[in-house]
Amino acid sequence: MKLSVAAVRAFLWRSALLAALWWALTDGRADSWGVGSVSILAAVSLSLRLLPPVPTTVSRIGLLRFAVFFFVQSLRGGIQVAWLALRPRFSLRPAIHEIPLRLPEGIGRVLLANTLSLLPGTLSVGLEGRRLCLHVLDAAAPTEVEVRRAETRVAHMLGLKLEET
Amino acid sequence: MTTTEIASFILLLTGAVFFFAGTVGLLRFPDVYTRLHALAKADNLGLGFIMLGLLLQAPSPATALKLVLIWLLALAASATVGFLIARRARQNGIVPWQSGDRR
Numbered sequence: 280m281k282l283s284v285a286a287v288r289a290f291l292w293r294s295a296l297l298a299a300l301w302w303a304l305t306d307g308r309a310d311s312w313g314v315g316s317v318s319i320l321a322a323v324s325l326s327l328r329l330l331p332p333v334p335t336t337v338s339r340i341g342l343l344r345f346a347v348f349f350f351v352q353s354l355r356g357g358i359q360v361a362w363l364a365l366r367p368r369f370s371l372r373p374a375i376h377e378i379p380l381r382l383p384e385g386i387g388r389v390l391l392a393n394t395l396s397l398l399p400g401t402l403s404v405g406l407e408g409r410r411l412c413l414h415v416l417d418a419a420a421p422t423e424v425e426v427r428r429a430e431t432r433v434a435h436m437l438g439l440k441l442e443e444t
Numbered sequence: 445m446t447t448t449e450i451a452s453f454i455l456l457l458t459g460a461v462f463f464f465a466g467t468v469g470l471l472r473f474p475d476v477y478t479r480l481h482a483l484a485k486a487d488n489l490g491l492g493f494i495m496l497g498l499l500l501q502a503p504s505p506a507t508a509l510k511l512v513l514i515w516l517l518a519l520a521a522s523a524t525v526g527f528l529i530a531r532r533a534r535q536n537g538i539v540p541w542q543s544g545d546r547r
Contacts, residue, residue, distance in 0.1 A: 303509040357489030360482050361462055364469030371478055372543045393523035397488055402481050404530035414477040414530065414540060 289332030293323045341436035348432050349394065356399035363416065374418035378426050380409045381441035382434055391426075391433045398429060452500040459493030462486050475541035476533045484526040491518055 297319045305311040363371065382388050392403040392411060400420050405412030415422050434441050445453075469482025495515040502508040 299509070300513070303506045303513060306504060306506045353485070353488060353492075356485040357462055360469060360485045361465030361489075364465050364472055364482050364486070369472070371473070371541075373475075373478060373540050374542075375540060392527060393520070396480075396484050396523045396526050397519065399485075400481075402477060402484065402530055403527045404477065404534050406527075406531075412534070414481075416478065416481055 283332075285332045286327070289327065290323060293326055294319060297322050338436055338438055341432075341438070345432045345436040348429070349397075352398045352429075356397060359399050360416070371416055372418045374415055375404070376413045376415055376422050378411050378413060378423060380411050380430065381443070382409075382430055383439055383442060384409075387433050387437050387439050390437075391430055394429055394433070395426065398425065401425065448500050452497045455493050455497030455500070459490045459495075459497060462490030462493060466490060474545070476538060477530055477540050480526045480530055484522050488519055488522055491515055 298315075301311070301315040301319060305315065380388055380391065382391060388406060388409070388411075392406045395401045395411075395413065396403050400416045401422060402414040403411065404414045411426075413422065413426070430441070433439070463486070466482050466486030469486060470479050473479045473482055492515055495511050498511055499508050502511060
């Protein structure tokens with residue numbers, strides 16, 4: 280592997296995150312750091328091999344905005360589906376929607392598909408190329424608007440450019 | 445009971461309500477897709493509330509961080525597993541239930 284700035288940054292960031300993880304797992308016990316540092320180094324080198332560092336950086340403001348969006352929307356999603364399950368009258372009008380994504384190939388699309396399964400009324404059931412297949416609980420809901428909103432948030436967070444479909 | 449204990453109790457109870465609703469959805473909803481909706485969304489919220497309730501009782505910052513990590517891992521797992529089950533169901537030709545169909 281070529282030693283680039285991105286690689287060094289990724290190495291340091293991932294080491295710091297995994298060290299925090301180790302600290303949490305061992306409740307901060309001082310005598311565990313011997314095994315810990317070996318495990319952290321092994322995990323970092325494995326992670327660099329499986330997920331090579333990319334020059335794009337995660338925008339901090341984008342991450343915060345995505346987190347807030349995700350919390351609010353998943354709260355809505357959970358309350359909505361809990362209400363649908365508990366109300367005496369049964370009122371589902373499911374449908375399948377196919378939506379062409381504007382996100383470029385890669386982690387952005389996967390993250391969006393996973394996120395949508397936790398947002399109100401949508402469940403990802405397929406992702407082929409840029410075509411995302413969604414199962415929705417209410418055929419009449421403005422699904423595309425919601426998907427576009429989530430898509431924009433993901434793109435902003437990961438510093439990705441949206442492509443025209 | 446202290447205020448923290450009462451807040452923790454309310455959060456844990458809220459979490460249990462969402463788990464209950466998710467399970468009712470699992471039993472009541474008509475097909476695999478709608479059931480996945482109920483499980484992924486309601487249980488994620490239920491676990492979130494239980495995590496918050498336990499966070500108020502966490503004995504150390506490390507335990508608190510561990511609780512948050514458990515929730516994040518469960519989130520990622522339920523979204524991914526939900527997607528895999530739904531995709532497989534669709535590949536196997538399971539047609540989604542529609543509002544005119546019998547339950």
